[in-house]
Amino acid sequence: MTIYFYGTRSEYGCFSNFSAYGxxxxxxxxxxxxxxxxxxxxxxxxHCEQIRQAKTPKDAANMGRDRSRPLRQDWEQVKDEIMRKAVLRKFETHAEIREILLATSDQEIVENAPGDYYWGCGKNGSGKNMLGYILMEVREILRKGT
Structure with missing residues (x-):
């Protein structure tokens, strides 16, 4: 069975980067x-501090996507590792969502984001689903650590 998530209010909403787990x-x-x-x-x-202090994750996303801000040169090379580091820390920090992630066993995890063909599966399922893969990697790291 495949686990699909997108919004923060769904069964697996804690997998979303917008979920309120600091x-x-x-x-x-x-x-x-x-x-x-x-x-x-x-x-x-x-800009880094302004985004850290953004009221909502949506505000943070909009600020980060604002191309009037000077994007770091190596962003495409480092973005996956940055995402992995943040997702791992989130699940290391919060036992209740770590349990939810570990309980997914070996099921595939897919971010069902219709507009995102990199982090999600896109509208037609052809996206890379990088966030899903990172969640599955983090699940393995946590499994080995327990």
């Missing part, structure tokens, strides 16, 4: 993985 990473507190991920596009700049 964590500490790089010496700062981040309200969501979305806040962390978007802020890392602009390390060591005021």
């Amino acid at each position: 964590f500490e990473l790089d010496g700062e507190y981040w309200p969501t993985t979305e806040h962390y991920f978007q802020a890392q596009k602009f390390p060591k700049t005021p």
